[in-house]
Amino acid sequence: MTTQRETGTFEVKSGLAQMLKGGVIMDVVTAEQAKIAEDAGACAVMALERVPADIRRDGGVARMSDPGMIESIMKAVTIPVMAKCRIGHFVEAQVLQAVGVDYIDESEVLTPADDNHHVWKHDFTVPFVCGARDLGEALRRIAEGAAMIRTKGEAGTGDIVEAVRHMRTVMQQIRRAQHLPDDELASFAKEIGAPLALVEQVKRLGRLPVVNFAAGGVATPADAGLMMQLGADGVFVGSGIFKSGNPAARAKAVVKAVTHYNDPAAIAEASKGLGEAMVGISARSMKPEELLASRGW
Amino acid sequence: MRSVGVLALQGDFAEHIATLRRLGVDAREIRTTKQLAGVGALIIPGGESTTMAKLMDMYDLREPITRFASAGNPVWGTCAGLIMLAKRLADDRPQPLGLMDIVARRNAFGRQVDSFETDLDIRGVEGGPYRAVFIRAPIVLETGPSVETLASLWDGSVVAARQDNLLATSFHPELTSDGRVHRYFVEMMASRATT
Numbered sequence: 001m002t003t004q005r006e007t008g009t010f011e012v013k014s015g016l017a018q019m020l021k022g023g024v025i026m027d028v029v030t031a032e033q034a035k036i037a038e039d040a041g042a043c044a045v046m047a048l049e050r051v052p053a054d055i056r057r058d059g060g061v062a063r064m065s066d067p068g069m070i071e072s073i074m075k076a077v078t079i080p081v082m083a084k085c086r087i088g089h090f091v092e093a094q095v096l097q098a099v100g101v102d103y104i105d106e107s108e109v110l111t112p113a114d115d116n117h118h119v120w121k122h123d124f125t126v127p128f129v130c131g132a133r134d135l136g137e138a139l140r141r142i143a144e145g146a147a148m149i150r151t152k153g154e155a156g157t158g159d160i161v162e163a164v165r166h167m168r169t170v171m172q173q174i175r176r177a178q179h180l181p182d183d184e185l186a187s188f189a190k191e192i193g194a195p196l197a198l199v200e201q202v203k204r205l206g207r208l209p210v211v212n213f214a215a216g217g218v219a220t221p222a223d224a225g226l227m228m229q230l231g232a233d234g235v236f237v238g239s240g241i242f243k244s245g246n247p248a249a250r251a252k253a254v255v256k257a258v259t260h261y262n263d264p265a266a267i268a269e270a271s272k273g274l275g276e277a278m279v280g281i282s283a284r285s286m287k288p289e290e291l292l293a294s295r296g297w
Numbered sequence: 298m299r300s301v302g303v304l305a306l307q308g309d310f311a312e313h314i315a316t317l318r319r320l321g322v323d324a325r326e327i328r329t330t331k332q333l334a335g336v337g338a339l340i341i342p343g344g345e346s347t348t349m350a351k352l353m354d355m356y357d358l359r360e361p362i363t364r365f366a367s368a369g370n371p372v373w374g375t376c377a378g379l380i381m382l383a384k385r386l387a388d389d390r391p392q393p394l395g396l397m398d399i400v401a402r403r404n405a406f407g408r409q410v411d412s413f414e415t416d417l418d419i420r421g422v423e424g425g426p427y428r429a430v431f432i433r434a435p436i437v438l439e440t441g442p443s444v445e446t447l448a449s450l451w452d453g454s455v456v457a458a459r460q461d462n463l464l465a466t467s468f469h470p471e472l473t474s475d476g477r478v479h480r481y482f483v484e485m486m487a488s489r490a491t492t
């Protein structure tokens with residue numbers, strides 16, 4: 001038998017995302033919050049210094065979190081720990097890999113470090129998740145090496161409308177690819193700005209070649225159920241949990257809604273007596289320059 | 298032949314179902330005790346063991362699964378599923394089902410950057426080495442007298458084991474196109490039906 005082991009292969013990187021499916025990934029800013037998330041049934045946590053709602057409120061430049069803070073969260077829980085780097089900031093990504101996080105989110109929630117290019121993710125052993133608003137953006141990120149996609153939505157708003165729009169767009173374009181004859185795929189690939197080989201793969205599979213979670217605006221169990229029924233493999237909840245009245249109860253309720261997303265009675269049961277949801281801001285009332293989702297190229 | 302159920306609380310249950318269907322086996326998602334009654338075998342898939350254990354508690358599935366296995370129905374755990382089958386874990390959480398006479402260590406190779414693929418020889422699986430994918434994988438630290446080791450790594454770590462109707466693998470046959478381990482499990486169900 002060979003003693004050869006291969007790390008960082010695409011199977012291994014995209015495989016971890018497969019293990020997260022049907023689960024909820026929660027933003028946490030302290031080890032205590034990470035434990036609350038784990039106890040509620042989160043399948044992973046995103047370690048960061050400020051949740052998106054606070055980043056939005058504070059303004060300024062948002063950067064990678066303190067590695068010491070990320071390590072304290074890694075010590076507190078046994079579920080996978082993710083952390084964010086700025087778009088195109090490959091040295092922040094190198095630092096996060098050196099710290100040993102399980103997944104890197106190259107995220108539009110932080111201030112982009114490169115206004116033309118994303119990180120070349122094939123160079124890393126650690127897997128990446130990236131945001132997308134449509135199929136072309138998702139496939140460009142996968143071409144760069146992303147092993148998981150999340151629809152962007154509009155982080156820090158508690159408004160689900162953008163997440164819905166992005167998920168519907170991705171799904172519509174996948175259905176379109178499926179029904180196109182082979183000789184029309186090249187111009188479709190050109191239209192959406194995606195590599196032809198990946199468009200062909202989408203046509204064959206009838207889905208993205210990697211796991212696709214929903215993100216950006218999930219605040220209630222019903223929001224989570226909505227995204228799952230629209231075709232998400234799982235859900236990220238950023239500000240929605242720890243900006244609400246009763247984080248532990250809400251976290252558990254969102255987990256239940258994701259597991260039983262096709263069972264309205266179960267979602268109803270999970271939604272009872274959760275106290276106040278995060279206040280939120282309507283994404284439609286925001287100026288175009290305030291939208292985080294438009295960051296990414 | 299009876300259907301195979303795949304526990305669909307969290308994790309990569311859809312990949313198990315797709316593999317089984319490719320082999321021509323009827324496969325169903327299991328989320329409730331009632332659904333469990335309709336199948337002849339159960340797979341506990343890969344996922345996050347902490348999450349899966351919590352959800353089993355939330356939906357009172359521990360006792361029904363234990364009864365299902367005790368009745369002699371085949372049960373196979375992959376990765377998180379192996380952890381759930383174990384009698385005991387090297388660390389103190391989560392609480393496993395305790396069905397199989399093995400002690401397991403979670404995340405035995407380290408964090409995600411240490412996840413890997415390798416070729417394995419698996420006893421009872423013919424046709425050459427099996428390409429196995431290990432993701433934040435557990436290993437079997439100790440096996441009881443009635444447990445047969447089916448595969449181990451270069452350093453002797455046990456990564457596949459069987460005890461009568463129970464099968465456990467540290468790796469993920471559902472993530473590759475090679476259906477041989479699924480066929481092995483389906484044969485466990487078929488041979489039970491004829492005896």
